[in-house]
Amino acid sequence: xxxxxxxxxxxxxxxxxxxxxxxxxxxxxxxxxxxxxxxxxxxxxxxxxxxxxxxxxxxxxxxxxxxxxxxxxxxxxxxxxxxxxxxxxxxxxxxxxxxxxxxxxxxxxxxxxxxxxxxxxxxxxxxxxxxxxxxxxxxxxxxxxxxxxxxxxxxxxxxxxxxxxxxxxxxxxxxxxxxxxxxxxxxxxxxxxxxxxxxxxxxxxxxxxxxxxxxxxxxxxxxxxxxxxxxxxxxxxxxxxxxxxxxxxxxxxxxxxxxxxxxxxxxxxxxxxxxxxxxxxxxxxxxxxxxxxxxxxxxxxxxxxxxxxxxxxxxxxxxxxxxxxxxxxxxxxxxxxxxxxxx
Amino acid sequence: xxxxxxxxxxxxxxxxxxxxxxxxxxxxxxxxxxxxxxxxxxxxxxxxxxxxxxxxxxxxxxxxxxxxxxxxxxxxxxxxxxxxxxxxxxxxxxxxxxxxxxxxxxxxxxxxxxxxxxxxxxxxxxxxxxxxxxxxxxxxxxxxxxxxxxxxxxxxxxxxxxxxxxxxxxxxxxxxxxxxxxxxxxxxxxxxxxxxxxxxxxxxxxxxxxxxxxxxxxxxxxxxxxxxxxxxxxxxxxxxxxxxxxxxxxxxxxxxxxxxxxxxxxxxxxxxxxxxxxxxxxxxxxxxxxxxxxxxxxxxxxxxxxxxxxxxxxxxxxxxxxxxxxxxxxxxxxxxxxxxxxxxxxxxxxxxxxxxxxxxxxxxxxxx
Numbered sequence: 001x002x003x004x005x006x007x008x009x010x011x012x013x014x015x016x017x018x019x020x021x022x023x024x025x026x027x028x029x030x031x032x033x034x035x036x037x038x039x040x041x042x043x044x045x046x047x048x049x050x051x052x053x054x055x056x057x058x059x060x061x062x063x064x065x066x067x068x069x070x071x072x073x074x075x076x077x078x079x080x081x082x083x084x085x086x087x088x089x090x091x092x093x094x095x096x097x098x099x100x101x102x103x104x105x106x107x108x109x110x111x112x113x114x115x116x117x118x119x120x121x122x123x124x125x126x127x128x129x130x131x132x133x134x135x136x137x138x139x140x141x142x143x144x145x146x147x148x149x150x151x152x153x154x155x156x157x158x159x160x161x162x163x164x165x166x167x168x169x170x171x172x173x174x175x176x177x178x179x180x181x182x183x184x185x186x187x188x189x190x191x192x193x194x195x196x197x198x199x200x201x202x203x204x205x206x207x208x209x210x211x212x213x214x215x216x217x218x219x220x221x222x223x224x225x226x227x228x229x230x231x232x233x234x235x236x237x238x239x240x241x242x243x244x245x246x247x248x249x250x251x252x253x254x255x256x257x258x259x260x261x262x263x264x265x266x267x268x269x270x271x272x273x274x275x276x277x278x279x280x281x282x283x284x285x286x287x288x289x290x291x292x293x294x295x296x297x298x299x300x301x302x303x304x305x306x307x308x309x310x311x312x313x314x315x316x317x318x319x320x321x322x323x324x325x326x327x328x329x330x331x332x333x334x335x336x337x338x339x340x341x342x343x
Numbered sequence: 344x345x346x347x348x349x350x351x352x353x354x355x356x357x358x359x360x361x362x363x364x365x366x367x368x369x370x371x372x373x374x375x376x377x378x379x380x381x382x383x384x385x386x387x388x389x390x391x392x393x394x395x396x397x398x399x400x401x402x403x404x405x406x407x408x409x410x411x412x413x414x415x416x417x418x419x420x421x422x423x424x425x426x427x428x429x430x431x432x433x434x435x436x437x438x439x440x441x442x443x444x445x446x447x448x449x450x451x452x453x454x455x456x457x458x459x460x461x462x463x464x465x466x467x468x469x470x471x472x473x474x475x476x477x478x479x480x481x482x483x484x485x486x487x488x489x490x491x492x493x494x495x496x497x498x499x500x501x502x503x504x505x506x507x508x509x510x511x512x513x514x515x516x517x518x519x520x521x522x523x524x525x526x527x528x529x530x531x532x533x534x535x536x537x538x539x540x541x542x543x544x545x546x547x548x549x550x551x552x553x554x555x556x557x558x559x560x561x562x563x564x565x566x567x568x569x570x571x572x573x574x575x576x577x578x579x580x581x582x583x584x585x586x587x588x589x590x591x592x593x594x595x596x597x598x599x600x601x602x603x604x605x606x607x608x609x610x611x612x613x614x615x616x617x618x619x620x621x622x623x624x625x626x627x628x629x630x631x632x633x634x635x636x637x638x639x640x641x642x643x644x645x646x647x648x649x650x651x652x653x654x655x656x657x658x659x660x661x662x663x664x665x666x667x668x669x670x671x672x673x674x675x676x677x678x679x680x681x682x683x684x685x686x687x688x689x690x691x692x693x694x695x696x697x698x699x700x701x702x703x704x705x706x707x708x709x710x711x
Binding site: 291 | 364377383
């Protein structure tokens with residue numbers, strides 16, 4: 001069945017319960033203070049410029065604004081209204097990723113300048129990666145020379161994908177990245193997926209990548225190990241896991257020498273068809289998870305992946321359909337989530 | 344060759360090479376694991392969305408591409424000609440290759456003009472005169488007018504005709520090549536378009552039945568066994584197919600298009616007259632964006648990976664040609680093999696082929 005056409009439906013609500021730390025109703029809630037007719041709850045959607053309340057007893061939080069010489073609180077974003085005691089905040093429906101120091105992000109080089117790269121990390125502005133913040137091949141103690149500046153494109157050129165850490169935030173919101181660790185660097189041997197509008201921060205409550213202890217992990221599959229990098233900015237890279245070079249008796253200052261051979265390679269290793277299939281499956285499942293409004297973290301991916309493989313095996317043996325038909329990734333993930341909820 | 348969209352795909356050479364070798368596997372591994380080579384992206388469709396239009400449809404793909412089509416018909420005065428025989432002469436000139444011999448027998452045969460159908464395609468981020476919208480509009484118009492059945496049905500009498508305005512709107516940015524989606528949406532809109540029933544006779548000023556229930560569909564439902572020749576009339580549909588190595592992949596997404604060897608747009612309509620599945624109306628090749636992708640640098644030529652940078656450009660070209668490694672991305676060169684074109688066309692038009700499936704799927708929305 002090559003084509004499936006479905007009738008339009010309303011968007012499905014997020015499937016996980018809201019965290020407990022919000023929406024604690026106050027005993028003396030005065031709902032009549034709100035101009036909107038509906039009960040102020042997490043279901044309440046406001047639009048930019050909409051007056052939320054003119055009662056001076058409320059305090060403004062994120063996503064709100066009080067014009068000078070008034071006490072009216074006005075929403076600045078389109079989103080759901082939240083109350084925490086006397087604090088009013090609006091959680092945007094869609095937001096771009098706001099970089100924070102220490103975030104592990106995946107970026108794509110947009111332009112190459114004289115001593116730095118501009119990197120797209122799904123933030124409102126492009127991040128910069130200075131030449132001085134990368135590991136140069138040939139050891140950590142090597143000095144950056146004029147030759148390196150001339151050869152800047154041999155490290156990263158336009159379109160290249162890299163995993164980096166946010167090192168610094170400038171006043172204007174621009175982020176500066178660094179790749180001065182063996183975990184970071186150029187990405188290859190796999191597929192890239194961008195989860196639109198599902199960056200970290202406040203958005204992570206609504207599905208998408210959540211900040212967690214481990215953003216990089218390996219997944220055991222029948223065909224081999226898969227490396228998954230979950231960028232906090234909603235960019236995800238699923239690739240063949242390449243075991244780090246054997247920890248020989250290298251001193252800490254010579255750590256880079258072992259990997260420098262392939263650190264800036266733009267050539268893929270041999271990836272077996274079976275492993276390619278599993279990589280495609282994982283990235284499809286991740287996209288399906290976001291379409292279902294679920295959050296994406298290591299635990300979730302591992303559980304959903306294992307259940308999906310199990311269900312496919314069942315389908316093959318029993319010869320009956322277990323997946324939602326014709327809805328692609330979303331249908332598969334929804335049936336997997338249903339199974340997990342039951343089991 | 345048709346122009347590709349000017350929005351460049353910004354993928355790294357490593358990604359391009361990985362994608363291409365995945366798609367070249369047998370069976371191909373697509374980006375969406377749940378889809379086979381002939382599977383379309385799942386979509387949601389509805390029709391009669393615009394109350395003021397004679398027919399309208401909206402189709403949204405799961406990846407965010409969304410199109411809206413409105414069909415509006417207006418009565419227009421045909422250009423007057425003083426005498427009947429002269430008019431026939433003029434029509435022959437205007438209609439070009441049309442066969443005028445049976446004009447006297449059938450009132451509405453071959454009296455339509457191409458100018459009676461006006462199509463406009465609007466894509467966010469593109470100006471009206473940009474290559475992409477202009478090409479899309481001409482490709483869609485061309486296939487629509489090819490059968491001649493539609494424009495003949497726009498004929499009211501010698502003095503008046505319907506003028507059909509088809510407005511095609513892409514609601515989302517052009518994420519992938521939107522031709523197939525626009526064509527399917529137009530198909531659905533035309534299929535569900537209705538014109539008011541005519542009450543006046545012959546060459547009177549046209550007077551219409553104001554009861555919308557009495558209106559007649561623009562594409563009359565085929566009764567099946569009435570007349571073999573008349574039954575064939577449904578709007579055409581355009582199917583996008585791409586070739587990677589020996590594999591043929593239908594309905595490619597943006598990333599998959601970026602590694603295509605060649606892309607083919609096949610316009611077809613279903614034919615009940617012939618025993619085979621569908622009829623090809625037009626074929627166009629589309630310049631794949633893969634031709635403009637950057638070259639991958641092999642490790643042996645990269646100073647950052649321990650290689651030696653070639654001394655001259657000529658040297659670099661020689662080394663690259665000698666390098667028979669498929670792990671390094673090299674943009675595809677040349678066109679499409681004849682045998683591959685044949686395979687694609689066969690997969691589209693054969694009995695139970697892709698075209699038939701698409702037309703039937705769109706038809707079943709209308710029925711259900």
